[in-house]
Every structure is written in structure tokens, then in C-alpha cells.
Amino acid sequence: MDSRSLFQALFRAEDTFRKGLTRREFITSQARGALLFAAGASGLVIPSRVLAAGETDIAIARGGPGPATRAAVGLLGGMGAFVKPGSKVVIKPNMSFARGPESATNTDPEVVRELVAMCREAGASRVRVLDHPLRPNEQCIEGVSEACRVFGDDLVQALEDEDFYREITLPQAEKFRKTEVMKEVLDADVLIAAPVAKAHSSTGVSLSLKGMMGLIRNRTIMHWRYDLSSAIVDLCTFLRPQLVVIDGTRVLTTNGPGGPGKVLKMDTIIASRDMVAADAQAIELFEWYGRKMQPRQVKHISIAHERGLGRMDIHNLITRKVQV
Amino acid sequence: MTFHRVLQAFMLVLFLVLLYLAAFPLVSPLPVDLFLRMDPLILVGTIISARSLVPALLLAAFLLVTTFFLGRFFCSYLCPMGTTIDMADRVVRRGITGGSPLPSSLRTLKYLVLFFVLGAALLGVSLVFLVSPLSLITRFYAVVIFPVAALIADTGLNALRGAADIFGLTILPAAAIEAPRYVLVWFVVAVFAVVFGCAAISPRFWCRYLCPAGALFALCSRRPVVRRVVDDRCILCGLCRQQCPMDAICEDPMKTRFGECIACEECVRVCPVDAVRFTYPVHDQGDGETLFSGRRRQLVWSGLFGIGAALVSLAGLHRVQGQTILGQIIPPSLIRPPGALPEQDFLARCMRCGECMKACPTNTLQPIGLITGFPALASPVITPRRGPCEPLCNVCGQVCPTGALRDLSPGEKIWAKVGTAYVIRHKCLAWEFDSECLICDEVCPFDAVTLKRVPEIGVVVPFVDEKKCNGCGFCEYQCPVQGQSAIVVEPMDALRLEAGSYKQQATELGFSFEMKQKADFEPGQGDAGFEDTLPPGFTE
Numbered sequence: 046m047d048s049r050s051l052f053q054a055l056f057r058a059e060d061t062f063r064k065g066l067t068r069r070e071f072i073t074s075q076a077r078g079a080l081l082f083a084a085g086a087s088g089l090v091i092p093s094r095v096l097a098a099g100e101t102d103i104a105i106a107r108g109g110p111g112p113a114t115r116a117a118v119g120l121l122g123g124m125g126a127f128v129k130p131g132s133k134v135v136i137k138p139n140m141s142f143a144r145g146p147e148s149a150t151n152t153d154p155e156v157v158r159e160l161v162a163m164c165r166e167a168g169a170s171r172v173r174v175l176d177h178p179l180r181p182n183e184q185c186i187e188g189v190s191e192a193c194r195v196f197g198d199d200l201v202q203a204l205e206d207e208d209f210y211r212e213i214t215l216p217q218a219e220k221f222r223k224t225e226v227m228k229e230v231l232d233a234d235v236l237i238a239a240p241v242a243k244a245h246s247s248t249g250v251s252l253s254l255k256g257m258m259g260l261i262r263n264r265t266i267m268h269w270r271y272d273l274s275s276a277i278v279d280l281c282t283f284l285r286p287q288l289v290v291i292d293g294t295r296v297l298t299t300n301g302p303g304g305p306g307k308v309l310k311m312d313t314i315i316a317s318r319d320m321v322a323a324d325a326q327a328i329e330l331f332e333w334y335g336r337k338m339q340p341r342q343v344k345h346i347s348i349a350h351e352r353g354l355g356r357m358d359i360h361n362l363i364t365r366k367v368q369v
Numbered sequence: 370m371t372f373h374r375v376l377q378a379f380m381l382v383l384f385l386v387l388l389y390l391a392a393f394p395l396v397s398p399l400p401v402d403l404f405l406r407m408d409p410l411i412l413v414g415t416i417i418s419a420r421s422l423v424p425a426l427l428l429a430a431f432l433l434v435t436t437f438f439l440g441r442f443f444c445s446y447l448c449p450m451g452t453t454i455d456m457a458d459r460v461v462r463r464g465i466t467g468g469s470p471l472p473s474s475l476r477t478l479k480y481l482v483l484f485f486v487l488g489a490a491l492l493g494v495s496l497v498f499l500v501s502p503l504s505l506i507t508r509f510y511a512v513v514i515f516p517v518a519a520l521i522a523d524t525g526l527n528a529l530r531g532a533a534d535i536f537g538l539t540i541l542p543a544a545a546i547e548a549p550r551y552v553l554v555w556f557v558v559a560v561f562a563v564v565f566g567c568a569a570i571s572p573r574f575w576c577r578y579l580c581p582a583g584a585l586f587a588l589c590s591r592r593p594v595v596r597r598v599v600d601d602r603c604i605l606c607g608l609c610r611q612q613c614p615m616d617a618i619c620e621d622p623m624k625t626r627f628g629e630c631i632a633c634e635e636c637v638r639v640c641p642v643d644a645v646r647f648t649y650p651v652h653d654q655g656d657g658e659t660l661f662s663g664r665r666r667q668l669v670w671s672g673l674f675g676i677g678a679a680l681v682s683l684a685g686l687h688r689v690q691g692q693t694i695l696g697q698i699i700p701p702s703l704i705r706p707p708g709a710l711p712e713q714d715f716l717a718r719c720m721r722c723g724e725c726m727k728a729c730p731t732n733t734l735q736p737i738g739l740i741t742g743f744p745a746l747a748s749p750v751i752t753p754r755r756g757p758c759e760p761l762c763n764v765c766g767q768v769c770p771t772g773a774l775r776d777l778s779p780g781e782k783i784w785a786k787v788g789t790a791y792v793i794r795h796k797c798l799a800w801e802f803d804s805e806c807l808i809c810d811e812v813c814p815f816d817a818v819t820l821k822r823v824p825e826i827g828v829v830v831p832f833v834d835e836k837k838c839n840g841c842g843f844c845e846y847q848c849p850v851q852g853q854s855a856i857v858v859e860p861m862d863a864l865r866l867e868a869g870s871y872k873q874q875a876t877e878l879g880f881s882f883e884m885k886q887k888a889d890f891e892p893g894q895g896d897a898g899f900e901d902t903l904p905p906g907f908t909e
Contacts, residue, residue, distance in 0.1 A: 268798055268806045299899075344908055
């Protein structure tokens with residue numbers, strides 16, 4: 046046996062070992078999940094807020110972008126449940142593409158405007174709408190910027206320069222442990238994720254979890270150094286919005302995130318405190334490439350569920366619907 | 370502060386403001402390349418090397434004509450190179466007294482430089498960029514001074530914002546000055562270190578001995594209508610001669626070398642008896658020198674050397690003759706800006722002034738080194754790894770003084786294909802490493818990248834549709850792979866049209882560059898190929 050084939054044999058052996066381990070780990074975590082669930086069902090460790098007489102986990106509102114947004118948040122107790130007077134709020138919509146709302150690549154400006162209005166009503170001292178776009182900044186934020194102008198000129202910003210970021214460690218991350226996050230986000234009291242619902246050719250969908258990549262500076266490292274889906278979950282162990290509002294008024298169901306793809310008009314807003322649940326609900330509610338998909342079929346969502354970031358078993362959660 | 374200094378300062382500031390305004394979108398009350406258009410060497414050199422007349426450059430012709438009346442006022446009042454050298458002289462010559470130790474005859478050197486450049490231009494090789502004062506000074510401010518200034522300004526802005534934050538104020542929360550960066554800056558700095566350093570030998574060393582544009586003005590300034598006149602109050606003290614920055618006053622201070630005189634009127638100011646005037650003379654006091662002082666043979670030789678230099682360049686391996694000639698080497702990085710003329714015409718006109726590089730909003734335009742030989746030195750190329758060519762921008766052609774880059778409308782510019790992207794599969798995260806990545810598809814403004822499922826690879830992988838790719842380089846810029854990008858643009862299929870419509874040409878060749886602007890989805894376009902397989906990005 047020459048040294049090369051020896052190496053290959055060794056690699057194979059190591060590979061098998063690693064796969065075995067992964068599988069074992071997987072089973073363990075599944076078991077843990079099941080145990081937790083059983084415990085939850087028996088009322089042993091169930092979080093108190095769920096017990097509080099049918100508090101809504103997921104709110105689904107149908108209607109025009111603005112009213113549906115307000116109604117969905119209303120089902121969760123209104124913006125006042127999240128934003129206390131004087132607090133600083135960051136809203137993270139999708140503003141990554143220089144295209145109009147009809148392409149469903151960006152969050153509808155009206156959804157963002159309604160959220161800003163609700164934050165102001167709740168007494169927020171400072172509201173910022175932030176993203177780190179892919180295309181030249183001004184072109185990307187134009188729509189949202191225009192819609193939010195009534196609240197001030199410097200509300201909506203696309204931040205690129207390193208001076209706007211601060212390096213932090215992600216204490217609960219498994220592998221992707223260090224990154225630079227927008228200072229505004231680090232200094233905020235409340236983070237609201239406001240993604241548009243769209244397909245994503247490498248991560249299946251791009252919703253609230255995936256959207257957090259728009260708050261950090263160096264995203265490419267998540268692609269080449271780490272497994273992208275795990276890195277997204279690592280990032281979301283730190284960037285955990287208190288409120289998720291998914292814009293499903295139009296859904297880019299194919300060829301995301303940039304399109305052009307098949308856009309369905311769904312007139313739906315999904316809101317939740319739980320990123321994973323909100324994303325899972327969006328996956329179940331809309332069609333993707335003309336068919337129904339399961340939340341577990343999206344790798345970063347099932348990892349997030351396993352690691353306890355939230356729950357993708359939405360059928361066990363309390364969902365409220367409203368038509369406006 | 371004399372009127373002369375005030376006007377000089379004003380013109381330098383105007384020059385800098387116009388250079389600053391060379392940016393996208395282009396908003397300027399005056400042409401941003403106004404001063405470049407004044408350089409007679411650019412005018413004459415381009416006419417000869419490009420065998421055509423650029424109407425915008427006729428401003429220089431007008432100045433040459435004016436010189437017959439007013440002398441070389443351009444050099445003392447308008448030229449930003451001259452003003453910059455004056456400023457350098459003040460610093461370098463502090464403590465140095467006395468005139469130049471060099472013989473006055475050395476001033477013929479600038480004619481030799483001129484003839485050398487024009488000799489090369491006869492064969493279509495433009496070396497104007499090496500010695501044109503406006504090209505040199507524009508390049509100096511554009512690629513050296515502006516980036517440094519931007520860096521300082523950005524640092525200052527951050528400090529200011531930090532200080533304001535302490536007091537709870539929000540100043541320009543999202544303003545950032547992104548400093549452009551350029552290659553070859555030390556080359557430019559080295560040239561100017563020499564130019565400025567020569568002040569130690571004599572004031573305005575460059576203008577006196579080397580400047581070929583000054584030589585052209587001098588040829589029109591043999592005996593200007595308004596010129597230096599000394600009346601009989603002169604006490605022959607020689608102070609004017611000592612103070613003249615151009616060594617334009619002869620042993621006999623009554624006599625002037627008009628070709629050298631730049632009408633700065635320093636002699637008027639220093640004269641203790643008020644004997645010097647700039648006016649139309651009643652009695653001609655005669656020119657202090659004969660043209661070229663009996664060095665015509667040297668001029669001919671210099672012109673011949675220029676022709677020789679051009680021949681050497683033309684015979685070199687790296688000269689790009691055309692796009693499709695066998696056996697010639699076109700470097701893969703030679704991606705010319707959109708609207709660049711065919712290579713030889715382009716090089717015959719490009720002054721390497723750096724206006725396009727200064728104006729480029731993504732900093733993708735960079736000067737090249739010697740990859741296609743010496744005559745292409747410092748000409749602009751798109752460097753996608755640094756930045757993409759923004760599809761909606763057409764500023765490089767708008768600011769080009771000589772038309773080396775055509776001034777294309779935004780609608781035309783999209784069709785000016787600069788190259789084609791291709792995937793290097795063994796570097797690609799999806800192809801080689803089975804990793805979830807689709808950035809090239811995501812960022813492509815033209816939807817030229819499609820993701821497909823292929824056997825034995827767990828993720829979707831990118832393919833480039835070359836008919837939709839105009840070479841903008843967003844994919845190469847954003848590709849997350851370290852080192853060389855896994856998707857790169859090369860100048861393959863670049864359209865280089867001397868005249869005519871890019872749109873027409875591109876359409877005839879079957880190209881289709883549609884921006885992904887609207888929801889312009891047609892069934893089967895983005896979802897094609899996934900009918901029988903799992904949709905991209907999903908797992909079982």
C-alpha cells in the first residue's frame with residue numbers, strides 16, 4: 046500500500062467515524078427535543094407565558110400591507126408589549142435589491158412605515174431602519190426611505206463603512222463565534238425583524254433568521270469558512286429580535302433572493318415573538334416552487350429548532366388569525 | 370497678496386473643485402475636464418496620434434492664439450501644475466538664494482521633449498501622458514492627493530461623530546467617506562518628488578526646462594503684442610533678472626526672452642524705479658534669443674528618437690493589435706471601461722489623466738502597469754475584484770477629455786459589454802465544496818447567472834449565460850472565495866466600437882442585457898429545472 050492510498054484509507058475511516066458521530070449526536074438531540082416536548086405537554090417545564098390563557102404565539106393577518114401589519118402585531122398585544130417608552134428600536138427589513146415592491150425582493154415600504162409608526166406611538170425615542178444591501182445603497186433603500194420620510198430624514202440607512210460596526214463574540218455560537226455587528230443594533234433596546242417572504246436558492250427560504258445576515262459586516266465568511274445554515278443559527282443565537290413581522294403580502298416563491306421569480310400576492314402578514322415559529326409558519330403557509338414544503342426541509346430552520354432558538358413545530362403553538 | 374497670486378489660487382481651487390465634481394452622478398456647471406482641455410500638448414499630440422480632431426480640445430487652440438497677444442499667461446495664471454510647483458518652490462527653496470546654476474541654454478530641452486513626443490505620435494503612439502502638465506497634475510491630485518484627503522476626512526468625521534455621541538448628539542449618523550484606493554500611487558509620487566525636488570536647483574524647474582506644453586506656448590509667444598517693456602528709468606540693477614522665476618531676462622535687463630516670459634510680472638513688482646511695464650511697445654526692444662538658438666539639428670534628432678521609440682513599442686510583443694488576431698497576447702485583466710475605443714485608437718487618445726478613475730463610483734477603474742507594454746502604462750482598466758462596473762453609471766465616458774472613452778447615454782452604456790464572466794469550478798464553493806452559496810446569482814444585475822441541480826452535487830451550482838453577461842463584475846466582486854474569485858470576468862467578447870450604436874451591435878450579436886428591475890418574470894425562467902427535483906436550497 047503506497048502512502049497515498051494509505052492516506053485515503055485513513056480519511057475514509059475518519060470520515061465514517063465523523064458521520065457516525067454526527068448521526069449519534071443527531072439522535073441525542075432529537076431525543077432531547079422529544080423529552081422536552083413531552084415535558085412541555087405534561088405541563089412540567091412549559092414556559093409560563095404560554096400558560097397565560099392562550100397567549101398568541103403566531104399571529105396571521107390578511108389584508109393590505111399597513112393594516113395587516115398593525116393587526117398582526119395587535120394580536121400579540123400591540124407594539125407596546127415590545128417597545129417601552131424611551132427605548133431605542135432597530136427595524137431590519139429587506140432592502141438589499143434595487144427593485145420595486147412588486148418584485149418581492151424587498152420588504153414592502155408600507156409595512157416598514159407602519160412598524161415605524163407603531164414604534165413611535167409606543168413612545169420609542171429612536172427608531173432606525175437598517176440593512177447592509179448588496180447593490181449601491183441609495184438605489185436599494187429608496188422605496189423604504191421615501192415611505193418613512195414623514196418620520197425624519199435619517200431614519201432609513203444602509204450601512205457599509207466599517208466605522209458603523211463593532212466586533213463582538215457570539216457566546217452561544219458553536220463555530221461562527223466572532224463578527225462585526227452594526228453599532229446601532231448593539232445599542233438598541235428592541236430589534237424587530239421585518240423580512241419579506243422569499244425563496245432563497247442556497248438556504249431554501251430567506252426569512253427572519255436568514256435576514257439577520259443583513260446586520261453584520263462580513264457575510265461572505267459565513268459562506269466560505271462555515272456551513273452557511275449553521276452559521277445563520279450561530280448568528281441568531283445573538284441577534285434575536287423581540288418581534289418578527291414577516292411581509293407575505295407578496296411572496297417571491299422561486300428564484301430568490303434576487304429574482305426575477307414567480308411572485309404570489311398573498312396579502313398576509315405573520316408576526317411572532319419566535320423567529321423560528323414565524324419562519325416555519327411562512328414556509329407552511331405559502332407555496333415554494335409550486336409545491337408545499339415543510340419547515341424541517343429548510344436546514345437552518347431545523348438546526349435552529351434543534352438548538353432551542355425557537356419552535357418549528359407550529360402545530361403545537363397557538364395561532365390566531367385575523368382578516369382586516 | 371498680489372493680483373497674480375489671487376488669480377493663481379482661484380484657478381487652482383477651480384481646478385480642484387472641478388476634479389472633485391468628477392463623480393457619479395455628474396453635476397457640474399462647467400466641464401470637469403476644463404483644464405485638461407487647455408493643454409496644447411494634449412491637443413496637438415492627440416491630433417497627430419489619433420489622426421482626428423477632438424472638438425472639446427479646441428479650447429487649447431484658442432489659448433495658443435491668445436498667446437500671440439498676451440504671451441504665456443497660461444503658465445503663470447491658469448496652469449494648476451505651475452501653481453503647484455510655485456507652492457513646492459516656496460517650501461523647497463526656503464533659504465536658497467541666487468538663480469539657477471544651470472546654463473540658460475538648457476531651456477531648449479523642453480523643445481526636445483516636445484519633438485520626441487510628437488515624433489512618436491506620428492506613428493500613432495501617444496506618449497503625451499508622460500509629460501503633459503495637465504495630465505500629470507490631474508493624475509497627481511486624482512490618485513494621490515484625493516484619496517489621502519478622503520482618508521483624513523473620514524477619520525475626522527468619525528472622531529466628530531464619536532465626540533458628538535458623548536454629548537448625546539447625532540451627527541450625520543450614516544455619512545461615511547469611502548476613500549478611493551489606487552495602484553501605482555508611488556509611481557506618481559516618485560515623478561512628483563523629482564519635479565518638486567528640482568526646485569532646489571532652480572525655481573519652476575519643470576516649466577523652464579522640461580514642459581512641452583510650455584514649449585508650444587513659447588512657440589506662439591515669440592513677440593506677443595502685450596509684452597515686457599523697460600523704459601529708460603532703468604538703472605540696470607539686475608534685480609528683475611535675479612527674481613524672474615523663468616530666467617526670461619537677459620544679461621541686459623532691457624532685453625527679454627519672450628518665449629520664456631510667462632507674464633507673471635514679478636519684474637514689474639520688484640523694480641525699484643518702476644521702469645518695467647507689460648504693454649504694447651512703442652519701440653521694439655528685440656527678442657533676447659533666436660529660436661532654438663541654433664539647435665535645429667538636435668530637434669530633428671529628438672523627433673527621430675521619438676519615431677524610434679514608437680517603432681520599438683510597435684514591435685513589442687505586448688501591443689494589442691485587435692481582439693481576434695492569433696498569436697497576440699491579451700492579458701485576462703485588460704478589461705477596458707465601457708465605451709473604450711478599439712485598443713489602438715484608445716491608447717492613441719488616452720491621456721492617463723485619471724479623470725475616469727477619479728469619477729468612477731466603485732473605484733473599479735485602476736491604472737495598469739506594464740502588462741501591455743510601456744505605451745499603455747497607467748491607462749484605465751476595470752478591476753472587478755475591487756469593485757463592479759455599476760450598470761446605471763456612465764460617468765467615465767462623460768469625463769474623458771479626449772474621447773478615448775465614448776460618452777454613452779445610460780441606455781447605450783448597458784450594451785457596451787466589457788467582458789464575460791466564467792465560473793472556475795474548482796474554486797467554487799458550490800461546485801467544489803458542496804457548500805450553500807449563490808452570491809453570484811444573487812448579485813448579478815442582469816440575471817446572467819442561473820443555478821441548476823447537477824448529478825452528484827448536493828447543492829445548486831452556478832452557470833453563466835454569456836449572452837446575458839455584460840461583464841460588469843458584480844459576481845467577481847462579491848464572490849466569497851478568498852484569493853482569486855471563483856467567478857471571474859475576462860475581456861472575452863468585449864465590444865469596442867469606434868462609432869455606432871452598442872445596442873445595435875450587441876443585439877445583432879445575440880446579446881440581451883436586461884436589468885432585473887421589475888417583476889419581469891416569465892414562467893419557466895427562474896423555476897425551470899426544478900420540476901422533478903427538490904427546489905434549490907431545500908433538503909429532503
